Amino acid sequence: MxxxxxxxxxxxxxxxxxxxxxxxxxxxxxxxxxxxxxxxxxxxxxxxxxxxxxxxxxxxxxxxxxxxxxxxxxxxxxxxxxxxxxxxxxxxxxxxxxxxxxxxxxxxxxxxxxxxxxxxxxxxxxxxxxxxxxxxxxxxxxxxxxxxxxxxxxxxxxxxxxxxxxxxxxxxxxxxxxxxxxxxxxxxxxxxxxxxxxxxxxxxxxxxxxxxxxxxxxxxxTGAGNCHLYIDQTANVEMAIEIAINAKTQRPSVCNAIETILVERGWFEKNGEQLVRALIEKDVTVRGDELVLAQNNDLELATEDDWHMEYLDTTVSMKIVDDVHQAIEHINRYGTHHSEAIISEDQNNVVSFLNQVDAACVYHNASTRFTDGFEFGFGAEIGISTQKLHAxxxxxxxxxxxxxxxxxxxxxxx
Amino acid sequence: MxxxxxxxxxxxxxxxxxxxxxxxxxxxxxxxxxxxxxxxxxxxxxxxxxxxxxxxxxxxxxxxxxxxxxxxxxxxxxxxxxxxxxxxxxxxxxxxxxxxxxxxxxxxxxxxxxxxxxxxxxxxxxxxxxxxxxxxxxxxxxxxxxxxxxxxxxxxxxxxxxxxxxxxxxxxxxxxxxxxxxxxxxxxxxxxxxxxxxxxxxxxxxxxxxxxxxxxxxxxxTGAGNCHLYIDQTANVEMAIEIAINAKTQRPSVCNAIETILVERGWFEKNGEQLVRALIEKDVTVRGDELVLAQNNDLELATEDDWHMEYLDTTVSMKIVDDVHQAIEHINRYGTHHSEAIISEDQNNVVSFLNQVDAACVYHNASTRFTDGFEFGFGAEIGISTQKLHAxxxxxxxxxxxxxxxxxxxxxxx
The missing domain is CATH 3.40.605.10 (Aldehyde Dehydrogenase; Chain A, domain 1)
Structure with missing residues (x-):
């Protein structure tokens, strides 16, 4: 040898x-x-x-x-x-x-x-x-x-x-x-x-x-992915639900799948139940914060630990936020700087999110599942860097x- | 505090x-x-x-x-x-x-x-x-x-x-x-x-x-600079001597000053004495290998240690090489991958040197002293990286x- x-x-x-x-x-x-x-x-x-x-x-x-x-x-x-x-x-x-x-x-x-x-x-x-x-x-x-x-x-x-x-x-x-x-x-x-x-x-x-x-x-x-989807007040309902399901369930075990869905309060009041039911229908376990549970009392309560978790399975945590700024704050606090998405039709909120979220890849109106060398068109991939230097x-x-x-x-x- | x-x-x-x-x-x-x-x-x-x-x-x-x-x-x-x-x-x-x-x-x-x-x-x-x-x-x-x-x-x-x-x-x-x-x-x-x-x-x-x-x-x-000047067979005599003196003496204490001069045997036989005398005239201490000493027996002998040395003063070591390939080999072995120069009018040798020497900056017919953010036109410099990643x-x-x-x-x- x-x-x-x-x-x-x-x-x-x-x-x-x-x-x-x-x-x-x-x-x-x-x-x-x-x-x-x-x-x-x-x-x-x-x-x-x-x-x-x-x-x-x-x-x-x-x-x-x-x-x-x-x-x-x-x-x-x-x-x-x-x-x-x-x-x-x-x-x-x-x-x-x-x-x-x-x-x-x-x-x-x-x-x-x-x-x-x-x-x-x-x-x-x-x-x-x-x-x-x-x-x-x-x-x-x-x-x-x-x-x-x-x-x-x-x-x-x-x-x-x-x-x-x-x-x-x-x-x-x-x-x-x-x-x-x-x-x-x-x-x-x-x-x-x-x-x-x-x-x-x-x-x-x-x-x-x-x-x-x-x-x-x-x-x-090449690191872990605690990725988030933020659904803004003006988010298209159908698009938001479709992307939430795709980003969570298309391949739950990979780093670019989402782990937490943040939802703007007003949007959630109108469409939250539909979102939650759609996820459950796809066999996703939803853990909500107290506000989510107030509307869906059959869900498990998400604790502080959940915000840190990369489940790598079909569990997702859900949290209600007041606005895009609270979403950004949550993501920059708990995220692993991998891939983060906003679904919104409000240009100001989109710009704030894309500028202020600190991550390798930030998405507007698309699934985080595209963070991948082949999906980017590189033709090859040696890994996904979550560090800031070199690559x-x-x-x-x-x-x-x-x-x-x-x-x-x-x-x-x- | x-x-x-x-x-x-x-x-x-x-x-x-x-x-x-x-x-x-x-x-x-x-x-x-x-x-x-x-x-x-x-x-x-x-x-x-x-x-x-x-x-x-x-x-x-x-x-x-x-x-x-x-x-x-x-x-x-x-x-x-x-x-x-x-x-x-x-x-x-x-x-x-x-x-x-x-x-x-x-x-x-x-x-x-x-x-x-x-x-x-x-x-x-x-x-x-x-x-x-x-x-x-x-x-x-x-x-x-x-x-x-x-x-x-x-x-x-x-x-x-x-x-x-x-x-x-x-x-x-x-x-x-x-x-x-x-x-x-x-x-x-x-x-x-x-x-x-x-x-x-x-x-x-x-x-x-x-x-x-x-x-x-x-x-x-940001690391040390054990930089070399290689004088090729076809090197312009005046240019080679002027650059050798500049790269060694203009500011000997900095990382982009040269520490070893490699000279092609034929060029040295014709112009070596002139080169050595010009350096000595500028108060440079020259340590030569045995071939250099054969022509200049009043110099100190360079040992293995000298090839590794970043003198950071007015000392320089000098070694005779058979050709550009031997020069490249020496540089890749002893150099710190900082700044390396070839003086030559032979295009093939220049290409070999510039391609094969493993350094942040490789020079043809110029002094290594230009490795500097301001000299490069960056307008600012946080340091000179000798690593390969990021910068x-x-x-x-x-x-x-x-x-x-x-x-x-x-x-x-x-």
């Missing part, structure tokens, strides 16, 4: 070859990986079976086992995603800005790879191929650290990727796996500032919080790039 | 008012601060005198004392800088990107303030006004933590700023000082993820390293902004 420091050195070394790689070199490598996945399908399924057996033995839940499971169809989907990635524009070496100084110095700002990216993730082995391919497309070397429950799958997948890289113009060590899944090794990764340019944790809130707390390597934080909101290929200033002179001195 | 947590809460609260502030509100506040600095000049000088007295008492070196010292002229310079900052474009609410999705959803990416910025810095009290004003211009609340040696100066300066803010449309707590300069309080700051969006350390390498290592709050790292190279006002996606729909659901 290669040591972490050896892996880190090899990754750093690979960045030199990656810096020279053309778009064609990178796309060829992605095609080769897709081919190799299909060719070595049996070996992949064999490795995956070992993880499945061990999961069954450990009594792991059926839903987690399903996330570990690979099938010929799932491998085909991975290969297809690689071919689609080839079609996307290469962001590297793009000129982002360009100007001339009075002294004649020409300054050009271009996009460059970040360097070495570390990814710490849980369970699903498809993340291995997905994350590796996004890093390759952007000219980055990647060090993967998956979970022990998918170690055999990840090991064979990375071997397959490296077999493909060996046939390509890219360095084989552009993609590497840390096979030692101990916590001690993960914690060593947090201190690899000399080699690692960024760490991206993908998985549970607990995993992300640990990385943020302990890592001295810069972290791209905020859905992160596509651009989020995996850094910049470089290139200065052309003819002898300028200061 | 207000507790750290109280300061943090007040800063967070101030962001609401700052989010609403117009460009005029912010510029008015900057003018008011400039006026207040002049008006309360006596009180500022009085506070500063206490720091000077205490520095003398502690036997602090004359050069550090000079950095603490404020004079009517220095206060006037600070006020002038504020008026100049007013003239710069406001980056906030600028539309950075704008597109429409097939489902009719209109997506707009706009620049917004980061939120609450923490700045940890050393000695010079002018940083207090400088950093605070850049944060205000970009709509950020700022928490300042200066050093104990300037505590009286910083306390009165922040009082003056707050007096001005009280007369403005901006919240008074937009700028606050942590008066408790203990290490324990600084370390608490490193964990204030709930309130602080970013920490910017400004000062010694040791200070920056400590913040990077210990902070779970994201850090904007790289000189950081102007834009580096103090984040982004927000605003989505306009007409009922879109997923």
């Amino acid at each position: 290669t040591s972490l420091i050896e892996i880190a050195k090899q990754a750093k070394q690979a960045t030199t070859g990656l810096a020279k790689a053309t778009t064609a070199n990178k796309n060829d490598a992605l095609h080769l990986i897709a081919q190799e996945l299909i060719k070595q399908q049996d070996a992949i399924l064999h490795g995956n079976q070992k993880d499945l057996d061990s999961a069954v033995e450990k009594g792991i839940s059926a839903s987690v086992i399903d996330r570990i499971r690979l099938t010929p169809e799932r491998i085909e989907t991975m290969a297809q995603a690689l071919h689609e990635l080839v079609e996307l524009d290469d962001p590297i070496r793009k000129t982002l800005d360009d100007w001339k100084r009075p002294n004649g110095l020409q300054i050009t700002k271009i996009a460059v790879p970040i360097g070495v990216i570390g990814i710490i993730y849980e369970a699903r082995p498809n993340v291995t191929v997905d994350a590796a391919s996004l890093c390759l497309k952007t000219g980055n070397a990647v060090i993967l650290r998956g979970s022990s429950s998918a170690i055999h799958s990840n090991t064979i997948l990375v071997k397959v990727i490296q077999d493909a890289l060996a046939k390509s113009e890219l360095p084989t060590h552009s993609v590497q796996l840390i096979e030692d899944t101990s916590r001690a090794t993960a914690e060593k990764m947090f201190r690899l500032n000399e080699y690692l340019d960024v760490l991206i944790p993908r998985g549970s809130k607990q995993l992300i919080d640990t990385v943020v707390e302990k890592s001295s390597v810069p972290v791209l934080e 905020r909101g859905p992160m596509g290929l651009e989020a995996l790039t850094s910049t470089k200033y290139v200065l052309y002179g003819d002898g300028q001195i200061k | 207000t507790s750290l947590i109280e300061i943090a809460k007040q800063a967070k609260q101030a962001t609401t008012g700052l989010a609403k502030a117009t460009t005029a509100n912010k510029n008015d506040a900057l003018h008011l601060i400039a006026q207040e600095l002049i008006k309360q000049q006596d009180a500022i000088l009085h506070g500063n005198q206490k720091d000077l007295d205490s520095a003398v008492e502690k036997g602090i070196s004359a050069s550090v004392i000079d950095r603490i010292r404020l004079t009517p002229e220095r206060i006037e310079t600070m006020a002038q800088a504020l008026h100049e900052l007013v003239e710069l474009d406001d980056p906030i609410r600028k539309t950075l990107d704008d597109w429409k999705r097939p489902n009719g959803l209109q997506i707009t990416k706009i620049a917004v303030p980061i939120g609450v910025i923490g700045i940890i810095y050393e000695a010079r009290p002018n940083v207090t006004v400088d950093a605070a004003s850049l944060c205000l211009k970009t709509g950020n609340a700022v928490i300042l933590r200066g050093s104990s040696s300037a505590i009286h100066s910083n306390t009165i300066l922040v009082k003056v700023i707050q007096d001005a803010l009280a007369k403005s449309e901006l919240p008074t707590h937009s700028v606050q000082l942590i008066e408790d300069t203990s290490r324990a309080t600084a370390e608490k700051m490193f964990r204030l993820n709930e309130y602080l969006d970013v920490l910017i350390p400004r000062g010694s390498k040791q200070l920056i390293d400590t913040v990077v290592e210990k902070s779970s709050v994201p850090v904007l790292e 790289r190279g000189p950081m102007g006002l834009e580096a103090l902004t984040s982004t927000k996606y605003v989505l306009y729909g007409d009922g879109q659901i997923k």
